[in-house]
């Protein structure tokens with residue numbers, strides 16, 4: 001035979017790299033035995049994980065479907081077209097770009113499409129629930145652009161459109177950003193549009209946190225109001241780690257395309273783009289609406305428990321997937337509670353609260369989200385129990401006996417709810 005047949009025996013990861021194998025096993029155990037309440041996390045489905053770990057990672061495909069700088073792209077083209085078409089259908093939008101490696105890159109592409117360095121942008125103050133990429137001085141958005149901020153109304157703790165309008169009138173930003181990392185209420189996108197129109201300002205909605213709620217019909221869509229919509233794919237939307245950009249106007253779409261590539265990225269992650277396509281298909285299934293509705297029901301149960309237990313929640317509760325607990329009157333910090341909850345097998349993140357007096361490394365609050373546990377199949381009964389455990393830890397953060405007993409009970413509950421990715 002002219003060519004010798006190469007038969008490669010595939011070894012398993014345990015033999016190839018026992019160290020990484022070991023750490024994945026440890027992480028698997030952590031995910032299995034603990035309660036995940038970080039508001040930006042979720043469990044991607046086995047299909048999403050499988051595609052993200054597929055041989056599509058081998059392919060270089062700079063450019064866009066039908067117009068690539070590399071040969072051999074016909075199959076990844078089909079995957080990318082599917083991702084785009086499904087995403088357009090999911091959010092009822094004219095144009096979609098699925099190449100952004102992350103939510104931050106999606107925002108960067110929008111800024112570079114419309115702004116020159118030094119132009120003014122306006123987002124919600126980071127301490128009030130905004131995101132780093134909305135103008136923070138330590139992020140590219142604040143380093144490249146002149147950033148100004150609006151805040152929440154400190155009395156109502158809500159977005160205050162009179163205040164926002166006053167700030168836009170005073171600062172005259174070229175682009176305004178709505179969409180947040182820690183805001184527990186419905187966002188009135190129409191009110192933002194009206195202000196943007198009055199002051200000739202572009203409106204970017206970053207729906208990273210609520211994309212799954214919008215897709216599931218339990219939060220209004222920003223698509224009819226925003227010039228651009230950006231998002232991550234891995235939070236409530238439950239896809240692989242990544243980003244995307246939507247717009248209605250073909251000129252804007254053209255600008256985004258060239259800013260993503262060659263503007264800020266090289267080869268697209270075709271394995272992730274195909275996994276996005278799978279996630280969008282899952283989100284188009286009627287069962288996704290039930291999941292989104294259950295997220296809200298689960299949050300409402302936690303809200304009720306915390307109300308009963310006398311634990312302060314910013315804005316008094318939540319309309320979405322997250323709650324912002326405030327300990328500034330309890331004499332404990334967000335950092336302390338995050339650490340104590342971790343000892344009890346419950347993962348959350350410390351978070352600043354509006355009007356924060358402490359550093360972001362310490363904080364006066366924690367943020368809690370229900371999307372991951374909803375994916376895991378937990379409903380009202382489990383959420384009530386989890387709310388009681390969290391409350392107990394908040395009132396007894398240094399009581400090792402309570403933390404250890406709670407950890408045991410958490411493990412027992414988790415045994416009844418296998419992870420979707422248990423077999424991977």
Ligand SMILES: Cc1ncc(COP(=O)(O)O)c(C=O)c1O
Pocket residue numbers: 040101102103104105131133179180181206207208209232242243
């Ligand atoms: C509102 C918002 N936008 C953007 C991002 C950034 O996403 P990524 O971590 O994918 O860059 C986040 C992430 O937490 C976010 O909350």
